[in-house]
């Protein structure tokens with residue numbers, strides 16, 4: 179973990195959907211990250227004004243490479259620049275990876291329930307990728323709440339893993355538009371549909387929830403009321419608008 183600012187080279191940019199893209203960074207001396215950690219990015223303008231925002235690590239190797247996925251907030255200060263303007267060859271100042279609580283360790287033998295609202299999938303994807311790369315036989319289950327199928331991040335990877343992994347099950351909740359042939363109309367997550375789609379409390383899963391503040395707080399409350407342990411791990415991305 180590094181708490182000093184250092185320079186990262188932008189080495190790739192790949193759209194995930196209309197508003198989000200995955201950005202590849204090369205950081206000299208970086209030796210991986212724990213699944214779930216984030217980095218801070220500092221942008222500084224010519225007049226010295228600077229803005230710092232946090233972005234979860236979506237994937238990281240031991241070769242100095244890491245990926246983040248940024249969702250654009252139309253009225254935001256930093257995210258539109260990262261999604262629309264940053265190009266390969268640019269440089270960014272970064273700090274981290276940081277964070278020691280919202281992490282999954284490949285040595286953890288417990289089953290894991292992941293619950294994502296919108297861009298909250300990013301740190302959970304890092305956990306899924308680390309789990310797939312490990313020999314840990316524990317069960318992973320992901321519940322992914324999103325506006326529409328087109329709004330999903332990592333779509334083909336999740337589809338393939340959900341079909342072939344054997345250690346990962348993926349469930350979706352679509353809040354505004356559903357895929358063709360879906361069994362029901364778009365709906366927001368409810369306590370009932372949540373409990374029907376996740377590992378039961380008596381399986382004693384480790385639970386990680388990530389998304390906007392309202393989403394995370396609502397889901398955590400439902401779980402505690404339903405008898406899940408209070409050791410649920412949460413990460414709030416900010417914002418108050420519910421699922422994205």
Ligand SMILES: Cc1cc2nc3c(=O)[nH]c(=O)nc-3n(C[C@H](O)[C@H](O)[C@H](O)COP(=O)(O)OP(=O)(O)OC[C@H]3O[C@@H](n4cnc5c(N)ncnc54)[C@H](O)[C@@H]3O)c2cc1C
Nearest residue numbers: 231232233234247248249253254255256257300415416417
């Ligand atoms: C630990 C951590 C990890 C994060 N990881 C990611 C990530 O992987 N991908 C990602 O896209 N974002 C992530 N975020 C959110 C990110 O840090 C920024 O808050 C986000 O990109 C908005 O920044 P901005 O400068 O564009 O908007 P701002 O100028 O800061 O805000 C513009 C408006 O949007 C509201 N707002 C701020 N954040 C959000 C939000 N997340 N959702 C909805 N409304 C918001 C503000 O209240 C304000 O009204 C993370 C946040 C934290 C704390």
